[in-house]
Each structure stands twice: as structure tokens, then as C-alpha cells.
Amino acid sequence: MPEQLFLVGNLGTMITYAALSAVVTVPLARSGQLRSNRLAVVTALIFLSSSVVHGLHAYISVVNLDQDAHAVPMIWVWILAWWNVVTCAIGLWYWAVRRRYRVQVRGGAIFVDPRGEQRLAEADAREQQARAMLEAVVEHTDDAIIGVSLGGAVNAWNPGAERLFGWAADEIIGRPITVLADPEGLDQQMDIAQRLARGERGIHYESRRYAKDGTPVEASFSVAPVRDAAGEISGAAIVVRDVTAAKAAAEQQRAVEERTHQAQRMEALGKLAGGVAHDFNNILAIIVNYTDFATEQAAGNDALRGDLEHVRNAADRAINLTRQLLTFTRGDTIQPQDVDLNAALAEVQAMLGRTIGEHINLITVPSAEPITVHADPGQLQQVLLNLAINARDAMPDGGTLVLEANAAALDGEELDMQPPLAAGTYARMLVSDTGEGMSAETAARIFEPFYTTKPRGKGTGLGLSTVYGIVTEAGGSLNVYSELGVGTTFRIYLPIVTAPGRSGPAASRQEPPDGAGRTVLVVEDEAVLARVVTRILVNGGYHVLTATGGEEALTLFRLHGCDALLTDVIMPEMSGRRVAEVIHESRPGLPVLYMSGYSNGLLGTTHVLDGDIAFIEKPFTAVDLLLKMGSSFPQGTNVESTTVS
Template sequence: MAAYGAITVAIVVPVARAGQLRTNKLATATALIFFSCAVGHGLHAVMAYRTILENAALQQMHQMSSLTWMWPSAVWDLFTATVGVYYWSLRRGYGVLLGKGAIYVDPWGQHRLDEADAREQAARDVAEAQRATLATVVERIDDAIVGMTPEGVITAWNGGAERLFGYTAAEVLGQSPTMLTDYTNTGQQTDVLARIRHGEPGLQYETQRLRKDGTPVDVSVSITSIKDPAGTVIGVSAVARDITAATEAAEQQRAIIERTHQAQRMESLGKLAGGVAHDFNNILAIIANYTDFAIEETADKPDVQADLTHVRSAVQRATNLTRQLLTFTRGDTVQLQDVDLNASLAEVQAMLQRTIGEHIDLMTVPSRHPLTVHADPGQIQQILLNLAINARDAMPEGGALVLEANAANLDGEELNMQPPLPAGTYARLLVSDTGQGMPPDVVTRVLEPFYTTKARGQGTGLGLATVYGIVTEAGGSINIYSEVRVGTTFRIYLPLVTAAPEVPAASPTTTAPPPGDGLTVLVAEDEPALVRVIARILTNGGYHVLTAGNGPQALALAQQHHCDLLLTDVIMPEMSGPRLAELLHTRNPDLPVLYMSGYSNGLLGTTHILDEDIAFIEKPFTADDLLRKLATTWNHSPQPAPR
């Protein structure tokens, strides 16, 4: 009875606490069964106890008493049977507790459980959808996502990694990531994995990896450790992003900045070179003219004249070098004219023989017939010099360099012409070397701005790009042929000038310059030695000379004396030549002016110091040049009325 009562309590108490006494009918019925069993056993025990205690004398009375106790027991047994029938009907109706190990849940509870299951299933579906979406994103993203063990064995490989590196997942799973590196970066990768294993949460760095086809790719790599709940590193996640385009853009930006700085340096160099050339040309004018004076005075001494002739030749070479310096530093001052390529070839050869180096065998092959192109002579020299210097750098151990000029007939179908040219006859310059040569991939890019194969600091990548710009601007084209360890040939095609170049009429140099006829020339020049040279030349030429060391002195002399012509330096201290002429023209508008300067006329025109149509003579000049130019200036000016 006690056991049945304990079971009844064990059922009723939790059901009551759960508030299911009314709703959980099967539990309640079960409790009633055990309760009825407990009460029934109690009644039977009481009846047995009373029977034992009664004596035989009272047997009759006991039988009557037993009859009295039997009907409650029978009624209670009937109640217990009813509860049992009710219990089994509930079991069959609910279909529970019929299987082995089954646990009963009432319909209301089952409904709540079903709702909970539905919510849990919905959550699982959402999570699964999110995982599927994330897996799709990981697979479709352009970044390479790679999973590895802490020891560096690849365990995961997404589609971005396949597209970036060219390997499929089947080719790399189980392999070491060192297959993506060259020998120079293997140590770096090993060090990174070791740092991750020793506790660093993540690292980010930029490096270079190799694709399946062997081509390098610049990547930004982010390495992150994967840990279990206990904090142990169980894996490594690597995300690699292709930054090749960004690196190239940054490099191009750096090159642009470097080009800007170089342009600024060249501008400063141009100003410096112009100033040096101006002063140097004054010195050369003094040397040249005093040499000419000495030659005139030593007609009876041929040995002395021979020595002086060598001095005069050296002066001419120095003059040419100074003009070339101005040509290369004058920026965009381009003076187009008919240029003989054979003459340009000879000039460049003379320059290179002194600078190319004894380990280079320099040869020139001029054209058998005159080759004339319409271009800037300085730019033609720049083309040849740039190509020759590149050829020299390609032959560190020595070799042969050939400069050649000839004519070529093109049919318009030639390959590898940059840019293509229509059919016709062209002037052609060839620069060939026996140097290291270039592979095809370098040949295709060698004309690009900022592209160079030289070490950092040894080349800007602008030399050949400048050549290409000059050639294309002149309407020409470039062809490059190169073989590794054999050599390289650059072929420059330029439009050929077929008509004979116009030669301006000039007085024969064998005749003497026109006499000065006593005309008064006011000379303004800040170099005293050159003033003395000019005064001597003009005096010997029949002119009356007034000399001034600067502009204010020239103005004072003009107020005191009549002047027929003004010969003035362009740039002087205190007052420039154009300003001096402007002030003198306020009193004498028809005063002819001849300017002289150590700067080139093109440079002065570019800086807007002088107009293009003014009378100008470039230093250094000879006595003959000065007298003829002064006579031409006088003849082309309005003649004043007779005095």
C-alpha cells in the first residue's frame, strides 16, 4: 500500500506543479489507479486483521461483520476497475505508451512540443540557408580563401583561389602552400605559420606568389588562427587578394611623381646650363676673335698660324658642344628644319668617340646619297644618343655598336612597326649592338613610359619613350628586333624630304663684308674683354664705335652722341637689351637694333625675351659674321634723312 501511495505522490506532485491536473488526463488516470490500489489494499488489510483478532466464539458475529466490510471493498474494486478501463481507453485513444520505451505526452503538450519543434526546424532552416549563402559568397568571391592545418597543409580551397592561382581544389588539397612561392618567399611563409602556431592571432602583409603557369602575382595576405573552445590553434585561415593592378597604379603614380621631379630638375638644369652657356659663349667669342686677330697678324709665320688654326678648331668644337647643351635643355623649343642625317650621324659619332668607352667598337655607316628629313636637329641627335647609350649599357663586357643611315622602301604591310606606316620611301636610321638582347615580352613593352629593366636608380624608363614620342611626332615609326645573348637593332623610319632644301641666298664668304662707311654704332655689352673685341672688329670694318658696359651708360652716350645703329647684349645687369632699345626708340623710333647673346635665339623666343623677327646674332661669332649681320641690319632698316 505504501508503495502504491508513493507512486501516486510521485505522479501527482510534478503534474500538479506543471499545472496539468486537468489537462494531462492519462497522468491523472494513472495516479487514480495507484491511489485506488493503495486504498483497496488498505481495506483488505483491515479486514484480515479483524479476522485474526476475533475468537471462535464470536465466529457468527464475525461473519456478519465481514459481510459488513465486504461491500465497501467491492465498491472500491469496482471503482478501481473503472479507472483501469478509463486508463486503457486513454492509452488506445492517444496511441501512446504502446511502443517499447515510449513516453506519453498529452495532446496539448504534444501541440506545444510540435510548435517548439517547428520553431527549432525553422531556425535550423534559416541557419542552413545562411550557411549556404555564406558558402556561395566564399566560393564566388574574387579573394582566395585557403584553409590550412597549423603545420601548413591545405585543407580548403575556394573558387577565388582557383581563379587567382590557377590550381583546382583537387590539385592542392593535402599539399603545402609553398607550392605557390618561389625560393625567396618560402622562408617568409614558414615564419608566418610558426608565429601563428605560437599564439599570434593574425598577420597581414603584402608579398608575391606564383600562379600555376609560373607568372608572379602581387597579393595582400591576411592570416588568422582558428582555435577550439579551449584556445588551442586547430587551423589557419588565409585570405589573399590580388593587388597587382593597385601595385602598378602605385608604381605609375610614383613614376609620375619621379617624372615631375625630373622635369623640375631638368628645368633647373636648363636654367643653369643656359647661364653657363651664355658666359661660356662670351669667353669663346673672345678666344675666337683674338685668335683670328693673331692669325691675321702672323701671315708671315706659317708655324704660328698652324698652331692658331688648331686653337680655332678647338673653339669651334667648344661652340658646338655649348649649342648641343642648350639644345638638350631648352625643353619644348623645337626648331624644325631640313636636316641631313649623314651630318647628324657624323656629329653624334664625334660626341660618342669621347664618351662611349674604349670597350665599345663604334662604327658609322652613312648613306651613299644625301638623306634629308624635316625635323629638329637636336632631337635627331637625342634619338641617336639615347639609343647608343642604351646599347652601351647592354654591353658591359664590350662589343660593337653600329650607327647607320640609308633609305628604305616600305609596302605598308610590315610587321611590328610602331606605329604602322603607309607605303613609300623613308629615311632610316639603324642603331645595332651585340649586347645582351631582350626577350619578346620586354620588346613589346620597352617603348612604354616608365618601363625599364634597369635597377632602381639607374633608369627612369623615359629614354626610349622619349625616342618614340619624337619619332611619332615627326610622322615616323620604330621597329625593334632583338635576340637574347645576340643583340638588338632599332630601326627608325622618318619621312624623307625629296625636294632639294632651300638654301638662303648669302654673300660669298670669299668677298669682304660691306664697309661701315663711318656709321656710328653704340655697343652695349657687360663683358669688358668682349667689348674690346667688338670695338676692334667694328673699327677695322669702317665703323665709328661708342661702347657702354650697361644700359644706363648706353643711354647717357646716346644723349651725347648721334647713333646710327645699336648693338646690344640681350641680358645685362641693371637693364636688359630690349629695355634699352625701347627707351632709345622713344627718341629715335627708326634706330636699327642688332641683338647678341650667348643664349640661342630659340630659347630667347620661348622665354618671350625676344620676338622671332628681330635681328639677332648668336655668340660666339666671328668678325666676318658680325660685320655681315650688322650690314644686313642696317640695309633692312628705314634709312634716316641725310644729316
């Protein structure tokens, strides 16, 4: 029995040592280290020599198995048999341990596969690099990265979170994440926690949170669950990005687009107003001049003259309304002249008395002494009307509106003057109401274009910015005082004209020069208005040739010639400007006076006419036309007609 155990043990040990020798030698040969890795080579030789020794022992055991000679005591045979069995078992255990590792032995190994170790080193390096990169991102990103436990306590807080919310890491770690939220945000956080618990992998949303000092933070959140080694959810990782600036930029972009649309609508309104005003002014020109003709014929009939004066006054109001419409849409030129504030106040009172409503008590307080300013009368009326309409809207349940005119002395140190004014005495208009009033924040912005506190569709935000532009263009300034629940007072300061010059009304009292038989070629496509113009010029001493279109006008010019051309600007088939250009080819110096229901400002901005041409705006009176016609001829021109037969 011991002999058989001795034989089996030697055979097993031989095979084990041979296998270990091969395990060491084969990688050495493949990696080219048979000469350089001496320790591994010696180890392989030891294993090989041990395998040979045990092989010889096994051979001797087989040879002597049937011999009855016992050269070795039996006790040593048993000892060697069991030693071989133990050695074989240790070899098998070593083989099993080695198979668990990608390299032969870890930590203090006598031999390491260099390729496997290199791969491990590269993997470790990549892992360390990725960890360092993530640490750098967490440390230096502007986004807040927050870790939260299942109980809602903060357990991670990066510098980005410190910058965004104002809490230092040692201040907030351990506190509940709810310190950042208001009641509405608490409900949202509970909902997010429940969704994570149900297994949602990633949740994205935007909400408002609050910094340590109470400042609101508009933020974008990305929430992901954090799992432990067992795969169970142990908390959440939250990335928070500040979108306050982005939201403000988006809101600003939306406001810009809305303002652009408003401007486009106003431009369309201006074009529409210009077209309507052109036709309306033609009609008004007919009404005004035929009324003047009838008034001349009604001498001695006081009742008829009184009726015609009412018609004329109504026509004048219509003319003023048309001019205001064109002024509002920026289609009219500014025509400053000396204006009496008391008269302007009276005109606005007459307009408002019919439109402001019975629930508003309108009071006008004129200046005790006449006060004259140099401004466009239509724009001055527009200022008062805009302020009065705003005051009416601020008193939906009724109240009192007061319009005043007086003089005020300024020392140049007044507060809240927009813009500041130098010291001196100024004309002052006051528009006061007992309405809802404004907060200081609102009052600071009311002159901004497109800023309005009225509901959408109820206001354009252009009224007060227009007022500001008109007043500052006239060299003036504004002051606003308002209290919530009490009312508002606007004070408009304008330079006083101490010695009123000759302006529009004064010029209208001049005597127009006699036509002296000069021939005027009149081109007007509105037949009724052409007859009116012809009648005025004939009464003024001119000889008139009348055409209702460009081709007819050129034919009359070739046949009869003329001393001056009076033409409408906008006409079908051929414009007045083209008619003048053709005539100037043969008569370069011929005086030309243009007339139109469009304003000169509108025609100039659309490049229909140059800014320095002779122009008269419809509707006009007979005196206006004769004065303008007379001024079209150069001084010293021979009054003798230059027409050709």
C-alpha cells in the same frame, strides 16, 4: 500510521496544486490574458480546485484523527495516502522541470509566456539573419574564403576562391592546400600552421600563390584558427584577397614619382646648363672673334695662321658641344638646315675617336655619293652620339662599332618601322655594334621615356627617347634589329633633300651690307666682349656708342640718339628688354637686335623674350653679326644717320 501519511500527502498535494495555479495565473494577469487565454485559465482553475479538494481531505483527516470511527475501510485509507504521496512527488518534479526553462513549458505547452517566447523568436530571427548575411558575403565576395583541416586538406571553398584560383569547389575539396604554393610558399604555410598551433589568434601576411593554370597571384592572407565544441583547434579559416592590381598600381606610382624626380633633376640640369652656356658662350665669342682679328693681321705668316686655325677649330668644337648640351636639356631652339650626312659622320667620328676608348674598334663607312638631309646639325650629331655611347656600353669587354651613311629605297611595307614611312628613297644612317644585344621584349620598349636596362644611377632612360623625338620631328623613322649575344643595329631613315637650299653655311657666304654710318648703341656688360662687338661694327661701317649697363645706355641715348640698339638680354640692374622698352617710349620704331649666350629657345620658354624678336646667339662671327645687324633695318630705310647731336 496510514492516517498520518494521508494527512501529509493531502497537505503536500494541496500546496503543489496551489503553487501551480499561481504559476499559471500570475503571468496571465501580468500579460493581460486572463480573459483571452481560456485554456490557461481553465488549467489554473483545475489546479486550484484540486488544491481545494486535497485541502478538505486534509481537514477531514485532522478532525477524524482522534475518533474511533472507521467510516472508510483501512485498505482505502492506505491507497489514498500513497496516491497523495505520489501526486505530491509528481507536482514537485513538475516544478523542478519548469524552473529549467525560460518559459513555462516547451513544445505543446498549455501556456507560454508571450514575452519570453517573443524574445526567443527575436533571437532566432537575428541569428538567422546573421547566418544569411554571412552566407551572402561568403557567396558573393570577391575574396577567396577557404577552410582547411588540421591535416591541411581543403574542406571549404567559396565562389571567390574559384574565381581567384580557377579551381572548382568539387575539384579541390579534399586536396591539400599546398597545390596553390611553390616550394617557398610551402615553407611559409608550414610556419603559419606552427604559429596557429602555438595559439596565435590571427595572422596576416602577403605572398605569392599560383592558380590552376600556373598564373601567379599576388595575394594578402588573413588566417584564423577554427575551434570545435570542446575548444580545441580543428582547422583554419583563410581569407585571401588579390592584391596584384594594387601592387601594380603602387609600382606604377613609384615609377611615376621616380620619373617626376628624374624630370625635376633634368630641369635643374637644364637651368644649370643654360647658365653655364651663357657665360661660356660669352668667352667663346671673345675667343672666336679675336682669333678672326688675329688671322686677318697674320696675312703672309703661314705658320701663325695655321696656329690660329687650330685655335679657331677648337673654339668651333666648343661651340658645338655647348649647343649639344643645350639641345639635350631642351634649352635650345631647333635650327634645321641642309646637312651633308658624310660631314656629320666625320664630325662624330672625330669626337668619338678621342672618347670612346681603345677597346672599341670604330669604323666609319661614308656614302659613296653626297647625301643631304634637312635637320638641325646639333641634333643630328646628338642622335649619332647617343647611339654610339649606348653601343659602347653594350661592349664592356670591347668590340666593333660601325657608323654608316647611305641611301635606301623603301616600299612602305617594312616591318618594325617606328613610325611607319611611305614608300620612297630615304637617307639612312646605321649604327651597329657587336655587343650584348637585346631581347625582343626589351627592344619593344627602348624608346619609352625613362625606360632603361642600365643599373640605377648609370642611365636616365632619356637617351633613346630623345633620339626618337629628334628623328620623328625631322620626318624620319627608326628600325631596330638585335640578337642576344650577337649585337644590335639601329637604322635611322630621314627624307633626302634632292635640291639643297640655301641654309646656314650658304647664308654665311653672303656679303653683309655696309653700315653706311648708322649709329648703333651697343649695351654689353662684358667689357671685353663689348670691345669685340664695337670693333666688328666699326669695321662694318657703323658708328658705335658703347655702354656696359642699362642706365649708361639710356644716358647715351638721351645725349646722342641712335639708329639701332644692340643689347645683351640678361644684365645686372636692368635687362636689355627694359632698356629697349624705355627707348621705345620716345622712339617706337627703333630697330632692336638682342644678343645672349642663352639660346632663343630658352629665353622664349622663360618669357624673357617674345618669339618674334630679332636675336643673335653668342658666340657669333663678325659676318653673322653684320648680316643680322643689316637685316634689322627695314628695307628701303634711308641710310642717312638719324642720330641727334
